[in-house]
Amino acid sequence: MKSLLKWLRPREAAMARLVGQFARAESPSLDKAAVDRFGRLVAAEWRRRGAQVALLRQRQRGDHVRAEWNPSGRRAQGQILVLGHLDTVYGLGTLARMPFRISRGRAFGPGVFDMKGGLVIALFAIDALAEAKLTPGKRIVFLWTSDEEIGSETSRAVIEREAQRSSAVLVLEPAAGPLGLVKTGRKGVGEIELIATGRAAHAGLNPEDGVNAIQEIALQIARISQWNQPRRGITVNAGVIEGGTRTNVIPEHARVVVDLRAERAEDMRALERKFRELRPILRGAKLQIRGGFNRPPMERPAAAKLYARARALAKEMGVKLGEAYVGGGSDGNFTAAVGVPTLDGLGAVGEGAHSPQENIRIGALPERAALVAGLLATL
Ligand SMILES: [Zn+2]
Numbered sequence: 036m037k038s039l040l041k042w043l044r045p046r047e048a049a050m051a052r053l054v055g056q057f058a059r060a061e062s063p064s065l066d067k068a069a070v071d072r073f074g075r076l077v078a079a080e081w082r083r084r085g086a087q088v089a090l091l092r093q094r095q096r097g098d099h100v101r102a103e104w105n106p107s108g109r110r111a112q113g114q115i116l117v118l119g120h121l122d123t124v125y126g127l128g129t130l131a132r133m134p135f136r137i138s139r140g141r142a143f144g145p146g147v148f149d150m151k152g153g154l155v156i157a158l159f160a161i162d163a164l165a166e167a168k169l170t171p172g173k174r175i176v177f178l179w180t181s182d183e184e185i186g187s188e189t190s191r192a193v194i195e196r197e198a199q200r201s202s203a204v205l206v207l208e209p210a211a212g213p214l215g216l217v218k219t220g221r222k223g224v225g226e227i228e229l230i231a232t233g234r235a236a237h238a239g240l241n242p243e244d245g246v247n248a249i250q251e252i253a254l255q256i257a258r259i260s261q262w263n264q265p266r267r268g269i270t271v272n273a274g275v276i277e278g279g280t281r282t283n284v285i286p287e288h289a290r291v292v293v294d295l296r297a298e299r300a301e302d303m304r305a306l307e308r309k310f311r312e313l314r315p316i317l318r319g320a321k322l323q324i325r326g327g328f329n330r331p332p333m334e335r336p337a338a339a340k341l342y343a344r345a346r347a348l349a350k351e352m353g354v355k356l357g358e359a360y361v362g363g364g365s366d367g368n369f370t371a372a373v374g375v376p377t378l379d380g381l382g383a384v385g386e387g388a389h390s391p392q393e394n395i396r397i398g399a400l401p402e403r404a405a406l407v408a409g410l411l412a413t414l
Pocket of ligand 1: 149209
């Protein structure tokens with residue numbers, strides 16, 4: 036580990052430069068052409084390192100990039116999957132307001148933390164392994180997807196398929212907190228929409244003929260809000276609400292979109308069931324329920340062994356590595372749920388994901404790359 040880190044340390048500036056190149060290639064999830072441009076840039080870096088690269092073509096979303104690195108050739112036994120995403124939450128043109136810049140040892144810019152820094156870490160991990168002539172015994176598949184920030188609709192099946200062929204999954208999502216904790220548990224995440232239909236009427240002339248859809252939705256929100264159990268890790272948040280046309284009209288339509296989170300798969304299923312069983316409260320109102328859990332929880336046992344290995348490798352470098360449980364979901368939720376050991380948050384150390392202050396600590400890049408390299412060489 037020490038020699039990997041020793042080789043990587045002087046490459047800190049080169050790593051930051053590549054993060055800059057990546058950040059300048061904007062890649063908002065919803066813009067296929069932009070994500071594809073960035074994907075080609077990433078693909079070229081992998082080809083230069085001798086990986087076999089395939090673009091998994093998508094019609095609406097950006098193409099996913101699959102890079103297979105297999106230095107042992109036919110002797111390779113088994114597979115490790117390294118996961119990350121190409122897309123960011125920042126729209127085209129964000130760069131004009133939020134240019135890539137380096138200041139006081141930190142690199143700022145759209146997506147540097149979530150998660151272009153992680154993509155750079157993977158590339159340099161491979162460089163360090165090649166330089167040290169450490170040949171992993173397994174085939175390593177790097178899968179860089181195009182739609183993580185919008186729910187991974189087009190990538191989920193390929194993520195699960197590659198995970199099922201693998202004995203471990205490493206996810207290069209941002210680390211947690213200033214100490215760079217890895218993520219050993221994540222809540223399951225879902226979205227449910229309640230749509231109420233009432234009956235329109237004049238609010239002054241014949242209010243008795245109306246059924247107020249907004250009132251129906253409000254009553255439902257009051258009911259579902261009681262399902263929050265923060266101590267058990269269950270949260271229900273009415274996040275978007277819509278309805279009505281004019282103040283003098285009894286509204287016929289209203290809807291609410293609710294964010295759901297749960298720590299345990301059983302709680303997730305129970306919560307979904309409760310939503311399905313909701314019935315209208317006002318007489319004459321209709322209620323429709325759509326959606327549900329999208330990402331199952333990533334429960335800690337799936338990560339415990341990998342975490343112990345990562346911790347031991349970090350210790351060899353003189354770094355203390357901690358773990359965190361987080362409420363946010365990632366593609367690691369999918370791989371853990373199909374039963375494959377998954378360690379998440381191995382990417383960059385930074386802060387301000389999805390905000391104008393998004394930045395990473397440049398000094399941590401070599402350490403993280405050494406850690407990923409160490410894992411790939413020993414798993
Ligand atoms: Zn991310």
